[in-house]
Amino acid sequence: MKRIILLYFCIILIPAFSVEKKALFIPRDDLPFHQFSAKGDFSILPSDELWPEVLQIVSSGDGSNVQIVAQNLPEFSLKDLNQVLWLKVENLKELKDLWFYASDSSDFSNRIVFMVSQDPSQLREGEWCRVSLPLSSGQIWGNPDLSKLTSYQIWMNDRGGSPVTLQMGPVFLEESLPPSALVFSFDDGWKTQISAAAPLMSQYGLKGTAYIIPALIGTPGYMDLDDLKRLINDYGWSVGSHYLEPINNFDSAEVRSLFEKQRQWFENAGISMNDFSYPNGMHDQELLTIVPDYFRTGRTIIEFPESLPPGNPYKLRMLNVIPSTSLDVIENRIQTMADRGELLILVFHKIESVSQFETELTVERFEEICRIAARSGRENLNMESVYPRF
Numbered sequence: 001m002k003r004i005i006l007l008y009f010c011i012i013l014i015p016a017f018s019v020e021k022k023a024l025f026i027p028r029d030d031l032p033f034h035q036f037s038a039k040g041d042f043s044i045l046p047s048d049e050l051w052p053e054v055l056q057i058v059s060s061g062d063g064s065n066v067q068i069v070a071q072n073l074p075e076f077s078l079k080d081l082n083q084v085l086w087l088k089v090e091n092l093k094e095l096k097d098l099w100f101y102a103s104d105s106s107d108f109s110n111r112i113v114f115m116v117s118q119d120p121s122q123l124r125e126g127e128w129c130r131v132s133l134p135l136s137s138g139q140i141w142g143n144p145d146l147s148k149l150t151s152y153q154i155w156m157n158d159r160g161g162s163p164v165t166l167q168m169g170p171v172f173l174e175e176s177l178p179p180s181a182l183v184f185s186f187d188d189g190w191k192t193q194i195s196a197a198a199p200l201m202s203q204y205g206l207k208g209t210a211y212i213i214p215a216l217i218g219t220p221g222y223m224d225l226d227d228l229k230r231l232i233n234d235y236g237w238s239v240g241s242h243y244l245e246p247i248n249n250f251d252s253a254e255v256r257s258l259f260e261k262q263r264q265w266f267e268n269a270g271i272s273m274n275d276f277s278y279p280n281g282m283h284d285q286e287l288l289t290i291v292p293d294y295f296r297t298g299r300t301i302i303e304f305p306e307s308l309p310p311g312n313p314y315k316l317r318m319l320n321v322i323p324s325t326s327l328d329v330i331e332n333r334i335q336t337m338a339d340r341g342e343l344l345i346l347v348f349h350k351i352e353s354v355s356q357f358e359t360e361l362t363v364e365r366f367e368e369i370c371r372i373a374a375r376s377g378r379e380n381l382n383m384e385s386v387y388p389r390f
Contacts, residue, residue, distance in 0.1 A: 024076060024083070024171040025152070027055040032070040036153070040066025045167075050086065050128055055168040063160030065097070069153045071106040077147040078102055078173070080341070082307045083114065083133040086169035092125045094158045098166065100133070101153035103144055108151060110142030119304045122311060124285055128169070132311030136337045137304060175341075180308060181386045182334060182378045183345045184208035185299065185318065187242055187277055189216055194227040196351040198235045200367055204374040207235060209383040211242040211277035211299070214265040225269055232271070238384035240275035241266070241295070246282035252290060259294040275299070275383045288314055296387055299345065308343040309390045318345035321369065323355050323362075330369055334376045343386065344378075 027044055035042060039060035047054045059066050089095060095117060103111040114133045116122065122131045135146075158164045184201065186193045189212030201208060210223075210231055218224040223231075231237040241262050247255055266273040274296040278287075281301030291298045291314050298314035306317040319325075319333055330346070337344045349359035351366050373380060 022081075022173040024173050025070075026170045027051065027053045027168065032073060033068050034070075036067040036069040037065055039064035040156070042066070042068050047167075051169045054088075057154060057156055057166045057168070059156055059158040059164045061158060061161070061163035063096070063157060065155055065157035067153060067155050069151070071151045073150050073152065075148050075150055076173075078112065078135055078138075078149060079146045080135070081173040081175060082135060082342075084172040084174050084311075085116075085131045085133065086128055086171075087116070087123065087131050088126065088128045088167040089123050090126055090165040090167075091158075091162060092120070092123055092164075094161050095120070095123075095156070095164045096159045097155065097157050099155040101151075101155065102146075102149045103151040103153070104146075104148050105144075106151055108153060110144035112138040112140050112144055112146065114138045119302060119317070122315070130311055132174075132307040134305045134307045134337070134342050136342065174307075180337070180341045180378060181343050181389065182373060182376075182380045183343070183383060183386060184373075184380065185277070185345050185347045185383070186210045187347065187349050189213055189222050189228075189242070190350045191221055191223055191227070192351045194223050194231055196363055197348070197366065198231055198237065200351075200363070200370055202235055204370040206370055206373060206380045207237050207382050209238045209240055209275065211240040211275070213242045213244055214262055215244065228269070228271060236382065238275070238382035239266075239271055239273055240277055240299075240383060241273055242277045243279045246279045248278075248282045248284045248287050252286060255287065255290050256293075259290070263294060272384070274387070283315070297383060297390075299347075299383075301347065305337050306343040306345065308341055310343060313387075313390050316343070316345060318347050320347045321361065322358050323360070323365065324358075327368060327372065331372045331376075334373060334378055 040058060042057040044053050045056050057066055057068055098117040100114045101108055101111045114137060116131060123129050156166055184206060186208055189210060193210055216222045228239055232239060247258065276291055276295040277299045283300060297316055299316040299318060301320055302317045303319055304317040310316055333344055348361060351363055352360045353363055355362045
C-alpha cells in the first residue's frame with residue numbers, strides 16, 4: 001500500500017529572516033497524497049538529516065512521468081506568498097522535468113505551475129537545497145483562484161537513461177518582505193558607467209552597483225579610482241568585485257589567492273566591497289563553497305525571478321538587459337515581480353551613444369529604462385543597502 005503525506009497548516013516564526021512562514025505540508029506517515037501515474041514510486045522514509053521523515057519519489061528510468069497528487073485539501077492561498085521547498089536529488093544529470101502544481105479544482109484544469117527544472121542551478125547532486133519559488137515564477141494555466149487552492153501535485157520525469165530519486169522535506173509559504181527592491185547592476189567598470197549612466201540615473205533619483213575588475217581600473221575605456229569614489233560619494237552607488245574570465249575551472253588555491261588579492265586591492269583603495277559577480281555568470285559547487293568566505297553575495301546571470309530574501313544569496317538571479325530586451329518585458333518585470341516583494345536585479349554593461357555590440361545599450365534606451373523605473377514608484381537600492389533585507 002502506498003504511504004502518504006499529511007497536509008496541514010501552522011504558523012512558524014523564523015527570526016533569522018524576520019519573515020512569517022506557514023508550513024504548507026510536512027512529510028508524515030498519514031494521508032492525503034496518492035500516486036496518479038502508472039510509472040514511478042513514492043514513499044515516506046525516516047531521516048536523520050534535517051527532518052524526522054521525508055517524502056521520496058523515484059522515477060521509472062524510462063522517461064515516463066511520476067505524478068504524486070493531493071486533492072480536495074483544506075483551502076490554502078499562494079497570493080502574495082513565496083514557496084520555499086527543501087529538496088534533495090540523486091542522479092541530477094538524468095532529471096528532465098520537476099514541476100509543482102497548485103489548483104483550485106481536483107482535476108487541475110485551472111492551475112499554477114512552478115517549473116523547478118527550468119532553473120536546475122538551484123539543485124545540487126545529493127545535497128539538501130533550499131529552493132525558493134516566487135509567485136511570479138509560476139505559469140498560470142487557465143484561471144485558478146490563487147486564494148482558494150485545494151489541490152497540489154508533484155510531477156517528475158527523467159531523461160530515459162536511469163531513475164532519478166527526489167527527497168522532499170517541508171514546504172513553507174513565506175510572506176514577502178515589503179517593500180521589494182529594484183537594483184541597477186553594472187559589470188566590468190566601463191568609463192561610461194560614470195560618464196553616462198550615473199548622471200542619468202541621478203536625474204531620476206536612482207542609484208546602482210558597479211562590479212569592477214580591479215586589474216582594469218585606470219586603463220583606457222575603464223573608470224579610474226577617482227571615478228569609483230565619485231560613484232560612491234556623489235551618486236550613492238556601491239561597488240562590488242568582478243574578474244576578467246570565468247574562474248569556475250580554477251583550483252581552490254587559485255580562487256582563494258585571487259579573492260585575497262582583490263580584497264586587498266579594495267582595502268588599499270579605501271573602498272568598501274562585499275559583493276561579487278561571477279564572470280560570465282559561471283559557477284560550480286566548489287566555487288559556491290569558497291565565495292561565502294570572501295563576499296556577502298554572489299550574482300549570476302541566471303534569468304529567473306528572485307525572492308526577497310533570496311533562495312541563495314550566493315546565486316542571485318537577475319534580468320540581463322541587452323539591446324534586444326523589450327521595454328515591455330522590463331516594465332512588466334518591475335510591476336509584477338516587485339508587487340510581490342521580490343528582488344529584481346537589472347544587469348547592464350556599457351552605455352554608449354551608439355550601440356554596436358550586444359553588451360552595449362544606447363543612452364536613449366537606457367534613459368527610457370530609467371523613466372520606467374522611476375515611474376513605477378518601486379524602491380531602488382544598491383546591493384549594499386539591499387543586503388540587510390536578506
